[in-house]
Amino acid sequence: MAQTLRHAFAAPMDDLVLKAVASVDDDRHLLADDVRGSIAHVATLAAAGVVSSGQAANLTAGLERILAEGLELALEDEDVHMAVERRLEDLIGDDARLLHTARSRNDQVALDLRLFVDARQSDLRDALGELIEALEAKASEHRTVVMPGYTHVQRAQPILFAHALLAFRDQFERDVERLAIKFVSPLGAGALAGSAVGIDPAFTARTLGAAGAFANSIDAVSDRDFAAEFVFAATLASVHLSQLAETLVLWCTSEFGFVRLPDALTTGSSLMPQKKNPDCLELVRGRAGQSLGDLVALLTTLKGLPVGYNRDLQETKPPVIRVADTVRTSALVCALAIRELEIDAAAMHVAASDDGLFATDIVERLVASGVPFREAHERVASVVRTGRAFTSLTDDDWRAFDIAPECAGIFTPEASVASRTSPGGTSPQSVRTQLARPRRT
Numbered sequence: 334m335a336q337t338l339r340h341a342f343a344a345p346m347d348d349l350v351l352k353a354v355a356s357v358d359d360d361r362h363l364l365a366d367d368v369r370g371s372i373a374h375v376a377t378l379a380a381a382g383v384v385s386s387g388q389a390a391n392l393t394a395g396l397e398r399i400l401a402e403g404l405e406l407a408l409e410d411e412d413v414h415m416a417v418e419r420r421l422e423d424l425i426g427d428d429a430r431l432l433h434t435a436r437s438r439n440d441q442v443a444l445d446l447r448l449f450v451d452a453r454q455s456d457l458r459d460a461l462g463e464l465i466e467a468l469e470a471k472a473s474e475h476r477t478v479v480m481p482g483y484t485h486v487q488r489a490q491p492i493l494f495a496h497a498l499l500a501f502r503d504q505f506e507r508d509v510e511r512l513a514i515k516f517v518s519p520l521g522a523g524a525l526a527g528s529a530v531g532i533d534p535a536f537t538a539r540t541l542g543a544a545g546a547f548a549n550s551i552d553a554v555s556d557r558d559f560a561a562e563f564v565f566a567a568t569l570a571s572v573h574l575s576q577l578a579e580t581l582v583l584w585c586t587s588e589f590g591f592v593r594l595p596d597a598l599t600t601g602s603s604l605m606p607q608k609k610n611p612d613c614l615e616l617v618r619g620r621a622g623q624s625l626g627d628l629v630a631l632l633t634t635l636k637g638l639p640v641g642y643n644r645d646l647q648e649t650k651p652p653v654i655r656v657a658d659t660v661r662t663s664a665l666v667c668a669l670a671i672r673e674l675e676i677d678a679a680a681m682h683v684a685a686s687d688d689g690l691f692a693t694d695i696v697e698r699l700v701a702s703g704v705p706f707r708e709a710h711e712r713v714a715s716v717v718r719t720g721r722a723f724t725s726l727t728d729d730d731w732r733a734f735d736i737a738p739e740c741a742g743i744f745t746p747e748a749s750v751a752s753r754t755s756p757g758g759t760s761p762q763s764v765r766t767q768l769a770r771p772r773r774t
Contacts, residue, residue: 360413627652
């Protein structure tokens with residue numbers, strides 16, 4: 334089959350060159366998209382009167398059989414397009430030779446990748462939707478649990494555990510919003526100049542359910558912005574997944590002890606019998622680096638291309654395919670981890686009761702009593718500098734720092750979070766509002 338496109342050549346393609354240029358390994362992922370595009374193209378050819386209704390029916394039946402049965406791609410096919418044509422000719426005979434009328438592999442592969450992205454971004458939205466639902470359910474279940482909030486991985490202020498989970502919910506909702514890349518059909522652009530056969534690319538676009546057809550045939554075959562947008566959106570989601578995974582890994586440690594993963598989600602050690610490792614989350618964290626590398630690879634491929642189709646564009650397929658699978662799997666793993674997570678509310682409460690976390694509460698009470706903020710900050714910092722626990726100070730000690738004892742008050746995590754009533758804050762009322770708001774996506 335490698336000779337199909339070489340009738341103008343005096344020698345067959347060198348085996349090493351064939352192996353170098355073939356894309357069959359990646360194209361296995363595009364088979365269904367290629368056949369779907371071909372079925373739409375047959376309908377376009379029939380509408381233009383290029384093929385008869387009988388020929389169109391024969392072509393469509395053969396393509397639908399390939400779609401149902403699948404197809405093994407051989408190196409000699411070079412790519413999925415030629416493999417489908419080969420198999421179609423085996424199934425229906427000479428009518429298969431009509432299929433490529435008014436079409437090039439250039440607009441065909443652009444369509445295949447667009448169809449792939451359109452389907453995979455939907456799959457990824459669904460996976461992220463599962464994670465969002467899991468975060469919301471866990472937050473609702475434990476909405477009164479208090480824990481330390483962290484900045485710089487240092488204890489900062491008491492917060493609600495639900496508030497932390499909803500922060501991740503908001504990240505993933507933005508990811509879902511970004512995964513809405515418009516599907517525009519490039520079919521009908523030909524190699525780069527369009528077609529003289531009289532087909533209607535808008536008809537093809539409607540048949541495929543696309544948002545529209547291309548405006549410029551050169552751009553249609555060379556545009557991979559949609560691929561870059563998809564890989565970027567998916568990679569940013571993988572960064573957020575990595576942040577969630579890292580947070581859970583930390584919270585699972587003995588040093589934190591806030592949460593536990595069940596045995597079904599952990600792995601053992603080949604040496605240490607006591608170990609239960611959160612490997613699935615560590616791999617989510619690690620694979621974010623792979624996605625980032627794929628994004629850089631794709632953009633680097635695009636940056637040096639002259640106008641028109643270039644074979645370098647073949648190398649935009651692997652990053653899209655890898656990232657689509659990797660990030661979806663990571664999202665599903667995280668959704669499972671959140672659903673099955675066991676919460677140690679008592680350990681969180683003990684950590685949130687560290688009275689150093691109430692320094693800001695004292696500052697804000699002083700401000701409420703009329704002390705300028707910077708001065709209030711300095712007074713409380715003077716207490717902190719002594720290294721003494723707030724709970725060890727007497728009323729006279731507080732007065733010595735020019736802090737009224739009533740401003741110090743009673744230190745509890747519950748009182749601290751209850752005071753954070755500003756919109757979007759960590760108070761129970763605010764968190765209830767966040768939980769109740771409609772999903773943005």
